[in-house]
Amino acid sequence: xxxxxxxxFTLDNGLRVNLSYDDAxxxxxxxxxxxxxxxNEREGKTGFAHLFEHMMFQGSxxxxxxxxxxxxxxxxxxxxxxTWFDRTNYFETVPSHHLELALWLESDxxxxxxxxxxxxxxxxxxxxxxxxxxxRYDNQPYGDWDEWVQAMVFPESHPYHHTVIGSMEDxxxxxxxxxxxxxxxxxxxxxxxxxxxxxxxxxxxxDLVERHFGGIAPGAEIPAIPGDPTLEPIIGETVRExxxxxxxxxxxxxxxxxxxxxxxxxYAADVAGSVLGTGRASRLYRSLVRERRxxxxxxxxxxxxxxxxxxxxxxxTGYPDGDPGEIEAGLVEEIEGLTSVVDQEIERAIAVTETAxxxxxxxxxxxxxxxxxxxxxxxxxxxxNSELERLRAVTxxxxxxxxxxxxxxxxxxxxxxxxxxxxxxxxxVQ
Amino acid sequence: xxxxxxxxxxxAGPVRNFDFPTVHAEALDNGLQIRSVQVGRLPLVTTxxxxxxxxxxxxxxxxxxxxxxxxxxxxGTAKRTGAELAEALETIGAGLSVGTxxxxxxxxxxxxxxxLDDAMGLLAEVILQPAFPGDEVERIRGxxxxxxxxxxxxxxxxxxxxxxxxxxxxxxxYGRPLGGTAESVGPFTPDSAAEFVAGRYFPTGSGLVVVGxxxxxxxxxxxxxxxxxxxxxxxxxxxxxxxxxxxxxxxVVVDRPDAVQSEIRIGHVGQARxxxxxxxxxxxxxxLGGAFTSRLNLNLREKHGFIYGVRSxxxxxxxAGPWCVSTAVxxxxxxxxxxxALSEITTMVEGGPTQExxxxxxxxxxxxxxxxxxxxxxxxxxxxxxxxxxxxxxxYGAYRDRIRSVTLDEASExxxxxxxxxxxxxxxxxxxxxxxxxxxxxxxxxxxxxxxP
Numbered sequence: 001x002x003x004x005x006x007x008x009f010t011l012d013n014g015l016r017v018n019l020s021y022d023d024a025x026x027x028x029x030x031x032x033x034x035x036x037x038x039x040n041e042r043e044g045k046t047g048f049a050h051l052f053e054h055m056m057f058q059g060s061x062x063x064x065x066x067x068x069x070x071x072x073x074x075x076x077x078x079x080x081x082x083t084w085f086d087r088t089n090y091f092e093t094v095p096s097h098h099l100e101l102a103l104w105l106e107s108d109x110x111x112x113x114x115x116x117x118x119x120x121x122x123x124x125x126x127x128x129x130x131x132x133x134x135x136r137y138d139n140q141p142y143g144d145w146d147e148w149v150q151a152m153v154f155p156e157s158h159p160y161h162h163t164v165i166g167s168m169e170d171x172x173x174x175x176x177x178x179x180x181x182x183x184x185x186x187x188x189x190x191x192x193x194x195x196x197x198x199x200x201x202x203x204x205x206x207d208l209v210e211r212h213f214g215g216i217a218p219g220a221e222i223p224a225i226p227g228d229p230t231l232e233p234i235i236g237e238t239v240r241e242x243x244x245x246x247x248x249x250x251x252x253x254x255x256x257x258x259x260x261x262x263x264x265x266x267y268a269a270d271v272a273g274s275v276l277g278t279g280r281a282s283r284l285y286r287s288l289v290r291e292r293r294x295x296x297x298x299x300x301x302x303x304x305x306x307x308x309x310x311x312x313x314x315x316x317t318g319y320p321d322g323d324p325g326e327i328e329a330g331l332v333e334e335i336e337g338l339t340s341v342v343d344q345e346i347e348r349a350i351a352v353t354e355t356a357x358x359x360x361x362x363x364x365x366x367x368x369x370x371x372x373x374x375x376x377x378x379x380x381x382x383x384x385n386s387e388l389e390r391l392r393a394v395t396x397x398x399x400x401x402x403x404x405x406x407x408x409x410x411x412x413x414x415x416x417x418x419x420x421x422x423x424x425x426x427x428x429v430q
Numbered sequence: 431x432x433x434x435x436x437x438x439x440x441x442a443g444p445v446r447n448f449d450f451p452t453v454h455a456e457a458l459d460n461g462l463q464i465r466s467v468q469v470g471r472l473p474l475v476t477t478x479x480x481x482x483x484x485x486x487x488x489x490x491x492x493x494x495x496x497x498x499x500x501x502x503x504x505x506g507t508a509k510r511t512g513a514e515l516a517e518a519l520e521t522i523g524a525g526l527s528v529g530t531x532x533x534x535x536x537x538x539x540x541x542x543x544x545x546l547d548d549a550m551g552l553l554a555e556v557i558l559q560p561a562f563p564g565d566e567v568e569r570i571r572g573x574x575x576x577x578x579x580x581x582x583x584x585x586x587x588x589x590x591x592x593x594x595x596x597x598x599x600x601x602x603x604y605g606r607p608l609g610g611t612a613e614s615v616g617p618f619t620p621d622s623a624a625e626f627v628a629g630r631y632f633p634t635g636s637g638l639v640v641v642g643x644x645x646x647x648x649x650x651x652x653x654x655x656x657x658x659x660x661x662x663x664x665x666x667x668x669x670x671x672x673x674x675x676x677x678x679x680x681x682v683v684v685d686r687p688d689a690v691q692s693e694i695r696i697g698h699v700g701q702a703r704x705x706x707x708x709x710x711x712x713x714x715x716x717x718l719g720g721a722f723t724s725r726l727n728l729n730l731r732e733k734h735g736f737i738y739g740v741r742s743x744x745x746x747x748x749x750a751g752p753w754c755v756s757t758a759v760x761x762x763x764x765x766x767x768x769x770x771a772l773s774e775i776t777t778m779v780e781g782g783p784t785q786e787x788x789x790x791x792x793x794x795x796x797x798x799x800x801x802x803x804x805x806x807x808x809x810x811x812x813x814x815x816x817x818x819x820x821x822x823x824x825x826y827g828a829y830r831d832r833i834r835s836v837t838l839d840e841a842s843e844x845x846x847x848x849x850x851x852x853x854x855x856x857x858x859x860x861x862x863x864x865x866x867x868x869x870x871x872x873x874x875x876x877x878x879x880x881x882x883p
Contacts, residue, residue, distance in 0.1 A: 124732065
């Protein structure tokens with residue numbers, strides 16, 4: 001049982017605040033989770049949550065452009081933000097004596113960003129984001145896999161059908177009015193969690209939080225998620241796509257719908273995913289990499305999503321002359337074979353997960369992020385301390401029952417990448 | 431809170447003291463150095479063995495030998511098959527992590543503290559009794575060859591490998607890819623691995639770093655139990671003569687037809703870790719391209735929107751590693767971005783940073799130092815660096831003061847000495863038919879086009 005200390009408060013404007021003390025190093029993390037992500041984007045606005053995240057670094061009423069970065073770097077801090085399906089997070093870790101600086105910067109952009117928005121800043125960040133998409137997705141071998149997989153696993157009406165980065169057309173079309181709307185709708189204290197973690201003085205920090213965030217007016221309840229967030233538990237068939245692309249090696253990805261993170265059966269899915277493909281003692285590594293040599297690498301993980309379903313993702317990269325059909329058959333054999341999981345395998349999976357979680361907790365930034373996550377998703381930051389118990393409670397029978405219901409041929413999206421023949425100039429999809 | 435009082439940047443509170451954790455230094459009779467640090471806030475421990483067995487001492491004809499030998503350690507021991515070894519490690523929640531660089535091989539494990547004895551036993555077994563079974567070595571060599579193939583088609587790999595090759599004279603190890611080539615890795619056998627271990631994995635010249643929830647008073651006897659029987663030593667890996675390929679300007683386009691982006695590398699031979707200007711170099715490079723608010727990033731990203739990110743880095747090694755500015759940019763603005771980058775670099779060399787920039791960079795580097803020492807793994811890596819580069823045990827005690835004492839003159843002088851604009855080679859991995867013309871018009875130097883490998 002973990003015993004991370006967490007104290008939770010709620011300001012009058014609805015901002016949830018968690019304080020988690022740890023004096024190992026004289027540093028402090030400030031972490032904000034806003035309850036908005038790509039799932040909240042409407043048709044024609046894909047990629048906007050992420051573009052907006054970039055705009056949050058372009059200055060606010062009392063902070064000129066670039067000043068946020070300058071001040072944090074000058075203080076010897078680190079900072080960033082990420083956008084995901086269900087949320088957007090912002091974080092900085094600074095030496096403890098600069099805590100107020102981080103709180104002031106975060107509060108200014110929560111309360112006073114609109115007066116600082118200009119067309120020039122939006123144009124600039126649209127270009128930056130389009131370059132990010134080129135660099136991380138379009139110019140990368142297999143870089144478009146999530147676009148394919150999400151479209152296969154989630155129907156068009158579902159908010160996970162489109163990717164977080166969105167489409168170039170939609171990014172290009174974003175306007176200042178969109179920025180203002182989005183901010184007023186989602187960037188409100190009653191849709192956010194603030195966590196402060198590290199070496200700080202409790203009472204002083206509470207005062208600072210109240211002073212900087214307390215005056216920000218709450219907003220209206222956030223609108224329902226667009227589209228149809230309800231889902232059948234499984235896809236209902238095996239869906240396939242085959243992509244001939246400029247990739248060096250064949251790769252087969254298999255994705256399945258699994259129970260959402262907020263469902264108690266998620267933990268059986270998580271354990272099944274670890275037994276399947278985490279580490280060199282996992283089934284996929286042992287079988288496909290070590291023994292049969294069908295794959296040069298294997299990966300498996302479960303995405304802890306909350307809207308209707310999560311996703312188990314497995315992939316194997318073959319050798320240059322590898323047969324994708326054989327790789328797929330090998331993956332399927334191991335996935336279906338999970339009905340026979342034994343205690344020892346579960347113990348190993350949990351031992352590895354435990355080390356990984358405790359290693360995450362070593363850094364106040366990651367610790368704060370986990371506290372914010374448990375608050376935002378479960379309304380219960382303390383849940384961090386009992387997370388391992390929920391994994392430990394999973395039995396071979398739970399895994400077997402999960403596999404029976406979720407990992408059959410009626411719940412599979414199969415995406416196959418095959419290297420383009422050397423003399424073909426343009427990619428094609430079959 | 432009223433708008434007017436919000437306009438004032440909050441003042442910093444009282445500084446909290448930070449000292450690099452106390453390092454307990456000792457050695458076994460066989461020469462193995464031991465460094466241990468007690469940090470007990472979480473029940474975790476990281477064990478890191480640092481071997482004087484880097485890729486830098488490997489002949490070009492056998493390039494990749496150190497890396498592949500490290501990879502093959504997972505293949506099994508005299509007592510366990512590869513699969514059994516993996517199971518034993520994961521049963522205690524540990525994973526074997528092997529990192530091979532130009533200067534060393536490090537083998538590390540992190541696990542819950544109560545499992546330290548088992549973990550160290552397994553680490554010793556892997557190092558002292560590796561088995562290199564034929565079928566496992568064959569498999570791992572195959573994986574490495576496939577990884578080499580992947581790298582040859584990866585835009586980042588293509589540009590970086592071309593830049594290194596064009597930076598160093600023929601035959602200098604730093605000019606080749608760290609993991610070797612298909613030709614040099616092809617002949618690798620179990621005997622190659624066994625010979626490399628027999629010739630380079632010794633207690634003398636190696637160090638074992640243990641950081642975490644441990645009693646440092648007990649570490650020596652624990653290490654003695656597992657590593658006491660280990661013997662031997664070899665001559666220390668020497669410094670590499672890092673001759674440049676050229677002292678002229680040039681642009682090389684590595685052609686990737688129809689690429690949507692160009693990967694850009696600008697650089698030349700940089701500095702060794704032992705450079706006396708190390709701290710001044712860190713300061714001016716932070717201003718140039720080592721932080722978000724660096725000149726290169728503010729120009730290329732925040733002003734022009736050409737890129738997502740850019741870095742300027744000195745890869746310091748026992749010999750002079752490369753200095754390299756790297757970024758990726760849309761095809762149509764490639765030449766504009768190269769031009770802006772060249773101009774920022776030249777301006778830095780000619781005018782140096784400003785007093786304000788030097789102060790900001792010093793504050794940043796001194797301030798982030800404790801932020802990078804939160805985890806047992808981060809602390810262990812820092813201590814490993816001392817062993818690899820022969821730095822004194824108390825090195826980090828004075829680290830922040832040495833950063834803070836860099837003057838404007840020293841930073842400017844280091845920029846002038848460490849960057850020579852007239853010797854820079856620009857490598858562009860991108861669509862030659864689109865980017866060559868505009869790049870040639872920059873007039874930077876002769877332009878050549880290469881096909882991808």
